Amino acid sequence: MTARSGWVQSGATLGELYYKIWENSKVHGFPAGVCPTVGVGGHISGAGYGNMVRKHGLSVDHVVDAKIVDVDGKILDRKAMGEDLFWAIRGGGGASFRVVLAFKIQLVEVPETVTVFQVERTLEQNATDVVYKWQTIAPTTDDGLGADDVVSLLAKDFPELGLGKQDCFEMNWIESALWWASFGKGASPDVLLNRESYHVKFMKRKSDYVKTPISKTRLQWLWEKMIELGEPGLVFNPYGGKMNEINATETPFPHRSGNLFKIQYSINWKEAGVEADTRNKDLVKKLHSYMTGFVSRNPRSAYLNYRDLDMGLLRIGVTMKVKFMGRAIIMGILRDWWT
Incomplete structure (x- = not known):
């Protein structure tokens, strides 16, 4: 790793990446997520976002090269794979195209405090x-x-x-990464090397994008519904800033300008078994349905990296109908149908 860039293998975790950056520089960081046990390969291949999204954009906005294995077993870099494939693996879901071995990332400057x-x-x-x-x-x-x-x-x-x-x-920046990951005050950066999730055993996540503010009346109605449900929660991630400056076609991630914030619907549970799974998943599905009138529509958009098994039941049939129509149209029609 140089002062401003370095290679990170797909099998590394975000915690390991942050730790390695901190070892080499106290004034550099990387715009990525707050969950240290998330894998770098999946995070970046689905675009990747974190606390620096408004200042520096997405993780993929700072990927300058990659190494992949093609169907013949050859290892290709950006030049060898071509710009179309390099475009696709930075937010289009890397597993859909080739095996991604590593990404070369450009670091960003962070304040000392x-x-x-x-x-x-x-x-x-x-x-x-x-x-x-x-x-x-x-x-x-x-x-x-x-x-x-x-x-x-x-x-x-x-x-x-x-x-x-x-x-x-x-x-400092590494301490803020620990703070956001809910490690206690004074925790050593060494905890970022732990690959075992210490938070939850089971979880369900869904997502939405909001383009116009939700009124106070509707918010009050929403709180009442959330109180009725009891368990699921909402996380709002603001956009704007750098996200308004990058063209929607620059990467496969289209949710740039025009979005006020992204919503994450979340529920965690510890009980094993089909009954607990069904009960908790149904709760977050209900909350997601309550938000239908408040979020983006035609299509109702979602964040690729929150793999949502509630979506995609018609995927095979719809894909066959639109697969020759171009990547932007495929994305729009699929998301409209899935929702």
Whole structure:
């Protein structure tokens, strides 16, 4: 690994990648996810996103080369595979094309000190006002916001949040990776080398994209439905920033400009068995259905890397109908049908 780039094998985890970067440089990082046990190969082949998405875009926006094995067993780099195939493996699902051995990634500069904060609000503490305002503030906030500015700027533009200095924690980049991965304060970066997931045994994830803010009335209705369901949760990931600057056809990942944020529907459980699986999956399916009127449509879009077995029942028939129509049309029609 040089100061600005390096090769990472597909079988490495994000935690191992972050650890290796930290070993070599304290002022460089890589825009990728917060879950350290996720595999690099799958993460990048499905585009990859993380906390730096507004500042630096997706993981695939920083992939400059790759090594693959073709059907004849030959190892090909970017030049040998050609630009069309190189385009496809950066967000189009690498397993669909060739065996990807490694990616060459370009690192990004990170500040010596970063600021993280966590604010919790109940419905009685204006949570609806906070979420409603967040939808327009988060995608447009300065993507170069520094530690000294965050409290004063958000006090001006986002007073509903009520952010105070006591809510903010200053740390370096690798410590922020540990913080977001829910490791305890003072945890050693060595924990990033653990390939065993310490969070959950079973999970279900679904996704959506939001293009227009959800009204306060609809948010209040949504909270009532979530309280009824009890278990599944929502994670909102803001877009804007760099995501508005990169053309939708630059990579197979089309969800760029025009999206305010992405939604992740999540539920985790520990009980094994068909009954527990069915019960928990049904809960997150219901929450996903409640959001139908609030999210993108024609087609209703989804994030490729949240492999969703609820989608794709008609995949074979639909693919046969559109496979000669071009990659953009295939993506649109499939997602419309699947939903």
